[in-house]
Amino acid sequence: MDYTPLFLSLQLAGVTTFFLLLFAAPLAYILVFHPMRGITFIESLVGLPLVLPPTVFGFFLLILMGPDGVVGRLHQTALGTPLIFTFGGIVIAAMLHGIPYAVQPLKTTFSKLDRRLLESAAVLGCSRTSSFFRVVLPNSLPGIASAAILCFAHTMGEFGVILMVGGSIPGETRVASIAVYEYVEAMRYSEAWQLSIALLVVSYLILLAVNLLERKNNAA
Amino acid sequence: MLLEANIHKTLAHFTLNIQFSCPAGNLLCLTGPSGSGKTTLIRILAGLDSPDSGSIRLGQKLLYDSNKSICLEPRKRKLGYVFQEASLFPHLRVRENVAFACNNSTRIDGLLDLLGISHLGDKKPAHISGGERQRVAFAQALAANPELLLLDEPFSALDIQTRHSLQQRFLDIKKELQIPIVLITHDLREATLLSDQVIAIEDGLINTGWLHNCREFVPPERLTEPRYISSKIHETADCLR
Numbered sequence: 001m002d003y004t005p006l007f008l009s010l011q012l013a014g015v016t017t018f019f020l021l022l023f024a025a026p027l028a029y030i031l032v033f034h035p036m037r038g039i040t041f042i043e044s045l046v047g048l049p050l051v052l053p054p055t056v057f058g059f060f061l062l063i064l065m066g067p068d069g070v071v072g073r074l075h076q077t078a079l080g081t082p083l084i085f086t087f088g089g090i091v092i093a094a095m096l097h098g099i100p101y102a103v104q105p106l107k108t109t110f111s112k113l114d115r116r117l118l119e120s121a122a123v124l125g126c127s128r129t130s131s132f133f134r135v136v137l138p139n140s141l142p143g144i145a146s147a148a149i150l151c152f153a154h155t156m157g158e159f160g161v162i163l164m165v166g167g168s169i170p171g172e173t174r175v176a177s178i179a180v181y182e183y184v185e186a187m188r189y190s191e192a193w194q195l196s197i198a199l200l201v202v203s204y205l206i207l208l209a210v211n212l213l214e215r216k217n218n219a220a
Numbered sequence: 221m222l223l224e225a226n227i228h229k230t231l232a233h234f235t236l237n238i239q240f241s242c243p244a245g246n247l248l249c250l251t252g253p254s255g256s257g258k259t260t261l262i263r264i265l266a267g268l269d270s271p272d273s274g275s276i277r278l279g280q281k282l283l284y285d286s287n288k289s290i291c292l293e294p295r296k297r298k299l300g301y302v303f304q305e306a307s308l309f310p311h312l313r314v315r316e317n318v319a320f321a322c323n324n325s326t327r328i329d330g331l332l333d334l335l336g337i338s339h340l341g342d343k344k345p346a347h348i349s350g351g352e353r354q355r356v357a358f359a360q361a362l363a364a365n366p367e368l369l370l371l372d373e374p375f376s377a378l379d380i381q382t383r384h385s386l387q388q389r390f391l392d393i394k395k396e397l398q399i400p401i402v403l404i405t406h407d408l409r410e411a412t413l414l415s416d417q418v419i420a421i422e423d424g425l426i427n428t429g430w431l432h433n434c435r436e437f438v439p440p441e442r443l444t445e446p447r448y449i450s451s452k453i454h455e456t457a458d459c460l461r
Binding site: 114119125 | 299303
């Protein structure tokens with residue numbers, strides 16, 4: 001049994017979660033504490049992956065990141081390699097599709113923060129950026145951990161977007177969910193079973209971690 | 221350093237229309253019924269809320285001026301602010317809280333000593349009492365060497381003994397500080413004990429009449445005369461003369 005697709009899924013989920021949080025945490029901070037004009041348009045844009053079918057979302061990304069797309073051409077010019085059908089390409093696709101799964105829980109966490117802490121920080125001479133690092137992040141660690149686990153879990157189960165942008169290149173873009181689909185199509189049920197059970201165990205462990213974390217937070 | 225404020229802001233039920241000044245070393249007390257605009261006023265001084273028009277000047281520094289479109293951010297106003305209930309950073313220890321805006325360890329040690337909280341340095345705010353938290357909040361506000369100190373009912377949530385002890389400690393600190401201090405309180409005895417000037421605010425306006433009802437508590441020489449008085453308040457003031 002080849003477990004490469006499972007390891008690739010874990011690798012994709014890890015990298016995507018890391019970069020997604022770097023992007024989503026400041027975005028959620030701005031959305032909650034410093035909303036500017038036109039913020040509703042940004043919020044609606046952020047929520048798009050929740051309502052668009054993954055294949056449609058993936059199709060747009062395919063066009064954008066393809067050899068004739070703006071992003072694809074920029075990548076080709078800068079690095080000399082195409083973006084689609086690569087691991088980097090599916091990381092970007094998974095990140096964009098996972099934005100609401102990171103931003104929403106982070107927004108909820110930040111909204112619960114006592115605003116007087118930020119006012120105190122401002123009065124004590126903290127800039128907005130400094131407040132984010134010195135006050136918001138340290139007081140939101142459990143929420144950030146929950147968001148990270150949710151992103152990780154969502155990326156582990158990603159299928160449509162990855163298939164559209166990455167195809168199914170073994171060792172590069174053929175993640176566990178795609179491998180299971182292909183095993184079933186080829187009537188190789190034994191492999192499909194094994195990989196599915198492995199995915200089930202990993203997914204259950206992730207959910208268990210989320211629930212334990214939430215229980216710990218509520219107790220605190 | 222003189223604090224001069226001329227503030228206009230339309231609120232839900234009335235218009236805040238206040239003008240006052242407070243010299244360095246003086247403590248100006250704002251009092252009046254709940255919901256009269258005191259906290260809004262002090263938040264405007266801090267830059268946490270914006271007025272509709274007017275100006276706020278601290279010495280040579282213009283904190284706010286609607287005509288010149290100047291509105292300094294709170295972090296640039298160089299002030300200390302003690303909230304009604306101390307809002308210390310829960311993830312930091314007492315010493316780290318005080319050091320939040322100050323890197324001078326000698327000054328931090330001095331403030332911890334002055335406020336009698338040196339022994340709490342390694343504790344988190346959740347593990348100290350309300351009175352101790354308020355002392356830490358004072359130390360935090362003073363650590364950055366503020367040019368203006370704003371106190372929003374800092375003693376109100378404390379029991380009588382702790383309140384008296386902290387008030388006495390604050391009187392010592394006040395002597396050392398040569399900056400304008402603005403204090404909100406509902407306790408007129410506290411106002412008399414700590415302040416050099418008292419302003420009563422009712423429905424957004426300075427209303428000395430409100431204080432005349434409490435004359436036994438506040439000596440008349442400390443009352444700041446009204447500058448914006450509605451006709452009704454004029455009548456009340458005339459009757460009381």
